Amino acid sequence: MKMNEYDILEECLKALDNGQTVESVLARYPDRARELRPLLNTAIRAGTLGGVPVPEQFQKRDRNRLIRRAAEMRESKRPARRMILLFPRLAVLLGVIGALILSSTGLVSASGSSIPGDQLYPVKRTWEGVRLLFVFTSQEREILQSQYEQERLNEADELLNMGRSSTRVTFSGVVTQQQDGSWKVSGIPVSVSNSTTLPKGTITDSAPVVVTGITRSNGVVEAQEIQLLQPGAPLPPFEPEGSGERDSSNPASMSTPITPAMPTGSPMPQPSAPQDQHSSYEFSGIVESMQNNVWTINGQSVRMDQARVNGDAQIGSSVKFQGYYDTNGEFIVYELDVTSSGDSSSSRRNDNGGSLVSPTRAGDKGGGETPKPGDGMPTPESGD
Amino acid sequence: MACYYSQGIAIPMQNFDEQQALDGLRELNSHVIGVIYDRYFPEVYRYVRYRLTDEQVAEDVASDVFVRLLEASQKGRGPQSNLKAWLLSTTSHIVADHLRRSYRRPTETLPENLLDMASIPHDEFERREQTREFRKAYAELTPEQQDVLALRFGQGYSLEETASVLKKKINAVKALQFRALAALQRNIGEVANENE
Numbered sequence: 001m002k003m004n005e006y007d008i009l010e011e012c013l014k015a016l017d018n019g020q021t022v023e024s025v026l027a028r029y030p031d032r033a034r035e036l037r038p039l040l041n042t043a044i045r046a047g048t049l050g051g052v053p054v055p056e057q058f059q060k061r062d063r064n065r066l067i068r069r070a071a072e073m074r075e076s077k078r079p080a081r082r083m084i085l086l087f088p089r090l091a092v093l094l095g096v097i098g099a100l101i102l103s104s105t106g107l108v109s110a111s112g113s114s115i116p117g118d119q120l121y122p123v124k125r126t127w128e129g130v131r132l133l134f135v136f137t138s139q140e141r142e143i144l145q146s147q148y149e150q151e152r153l154n155e156a157d158e159l160l161n162m163g164r165s166s167t168r169v170t171f172s173g174v175v176t177q178q179q180d181g182s183w184k185v186s187g188i189p190v191s192v193s194n195s196t197t198l199p200k201g202t203i204t205d206s207a208p209v210v211v212t213g214i215t216r217s218n219g220v221v222e223a224q225e226i227q228l229l230q231p232g233a234p235l236p237p238f239e240p241e242g243s244g245e246r247d248s249s250n251p252a253s254m255s256t257p258i259t260p261a262m263p264t265g266s267p268m269p270q271p272s273a274p275q276d277q278h279s280s281y282e283f284s285g286i287v288e289s290m291q292n293n294v295w296t297i298n299g300q301s302v303r304m305d306q307a308r309v310n311g312d313a314q315i316g317s318s319v320k321f322q323g324y325y326d327t328n329g330e331f332i333v334y335e336l337d338v339t340s341s342g343d344s345s346s347s348r349r350n351d352n353g354g355s356l357v358s359p360t361r362a363g364d365k366g367g368g369e370t371p372k373p374g375d376g377m378p379t380p381e382s383g384d
Numbered sequence: 385m386a387c388y389y390s391q392g393i394a395i396p397m398q399n400f401d402e403q404q405a406l407d408g409l410r411e412l413n414s415h416v417i418g419v420i421y422d423r424y425f426p427e428v429y430r431y432v433r434y435r436l437t438d439e440q441v442a443e444d445v446a447s448d449v450f451v452r453l454l455e456a457s458q459k460g461r462g463p464q465s466n467l468k469a470w471l472l473s474t475t476s477h478i479v480a481d482h483l484r485r486s487y488r489r490p491t492e493t494l495p496e497n498l499l500d501m502a503s504i505p506h507d508e509f510e511r512r513e514q515t516r517e518f519r520k521a522y523a524e525l526t527p528e529q530q531d532v533l534a535l536r537f538g539q540g541y542s543l544e545e546t547a548s549v550l551k552k553k554i555n556a557v558k559a560l561q562f563r564a565l566a567a568l569q570r571n572i573g574e575v576a577n578e579n580e
Contacts, residue, residue, distance in 0.1 A: 006559050009562050009565070010543065013536075039569060042565050045518060046533050046537035046538070046568065049434060049537075049538060050434055050538035050539065051538075063418060063425070065447070066417060066451065069454060070454055071412075077458075
């Protein structure tokens with residue numbers, strides 16, 4: 001029967017794969033040896049043509065081209081979506097502006113220091129929304145959103161320090177600790193129980209999440225819902241500003257700045273932070289755009305004003321960089337190493353007219369932390 | 385340890401989660417695309433090189449596969465579950481298109497430099513001759529037969545993986561593999577006779 005021949009051949013091929021010789025395999029099927037021998041020899045010959053070396057240089061160049069292509073596709077998708085969103089936003093904008101003009105002008109400034117539960121807090125949030133509506137570049141929007149995310153974290157921290165309970169808060173941050181029901185999200189103690197709504201997938205350490213919950217008098221946020229941060233969201237803050245000032249008498253408080261327990265591939269706290277008291281982080285990623293000293297790396301805007309650039313940075317270059325978050329929530333790069341360049345055809349200059357290579361500084365890197373190989377930038381992709 | 389990022393989760397490369405990779409691909413996440421490329425480019429390239437001898441054409445085809453992956457995923461026609469099968473299946477189609485175009489516009493393959501051939505050791509000469517015979521015999525097979533041999537013996541894929549790429553049942557792959565080896569063996573004999 002024909003099917004038997006197919007099965008027998010497959011059995012013989014498996015035996016060859018396991019290291020048996022053609023003769024020992026054929027000894028199991030002596031009546032079919034004459035037919036099988038040439039097939040098995042042909043199969044062995046067919047196997048010798050595989051396993052050619054992969055051209056590494058081409059692979060590197062092609063990879064950069066592909067990532068650049070993806071960035072272009074992403075960019076080309078954005079304007080259309082923005083236009084669709086523009087008109088409803090304008091309508092809301094005009095309404096809010098009118099309401100704000102009618103109300104006291106001092107209201108907005110007075111609301112600046114309000115926290116959830118305060119009467120002026122809705123004014124503060126509305127004003128934030130208005131400011132966002134006036135921002136039309138993705139870079140500025142991301143920076144502003146980052147500031148607001150930092151503000152949410154600061155508010156939660158302040159509420160817990162004040163011991164104000166039963167206040168609903170929503171903030172995003174990075175999971176830095178998971179011990180049974182006691183979590184820490186960017187340093188904020190979060191209590192997770194059976195009644196907490198969690199996403200389907202596993203939440204790992206260093207995962208960026210959005211926490212919605214209620215503050216409790218024992219210094220924790222009782223989580224009602226925890227969601228994984230959606231791609232396109234700004235990088236969540238890693239710690240509330242001034243977190244070291246939390247009341248040490250509070251059992252849940254933290255007396256030292258938070259050092260997130262980052263796995264490899266996540267921002268790495270640097271023990272020798274060179275920028276005052278800022279925590280230093282290290283990322284790696286792909287350069288997607290370079291404009292006005294604001295570069296986009298893996299969808300995240302970073303400021304390059306103070307950066308020392310080691311190597312020829314281009315769109316599509318793989319880079320490792322170190323920096324810190326300033327008080328506005330912006331990521332300030334102080335050193336950037338080009339680990340592999342994009343194509344020379346895409347080499348760009350920055351808007352100051354100078355080459356992105358810093359000839360006086362390139363190669364004289366010293367004193368900084370050595371970048372960790374293979375670190376990935378754990379930021380959601382910008383995909384609005 | 386390298387990670388990539390999708391849906392808010394950093395994933396170590398060795399714990400490659402296909403569904404999250406597909407989600408990241410749809411979002412055009414640079415990191416995810418880089419990880420997918422690093423993971424599958426060697427397999428795609430080796431498959432193409434098995435089917436095509438020209439190194440430069442093989443590079444172009446392998447590159448094209450990943451561009452098509454981006455484009456298809458943006459148009460909602462990309463892989464829904466089995467990324468590797470989609471990539472290899474697409475590669476097979478691109479190779480078939482290339483071969484069809486080549487048949488319509490045949491180009492003469494330049495003979496190897498005779499001086500070089502004369503200067504190489506006898507064993508090496510024999511090996512090259514056998515490879516050339518094999519290549520010629522292989523090129524005479526049907527595209528499906530070439531596919532199954534490239535996947536099973538070039539890539540070392542299992543029957544199941546091969547069936548998934550070829551979108552066939554396992555028994556059909558077994559039969560195809562049997563017929564492909566038998567045809568290849570016959571062709572090799574014919575090519576050898578021509579040379580005598």
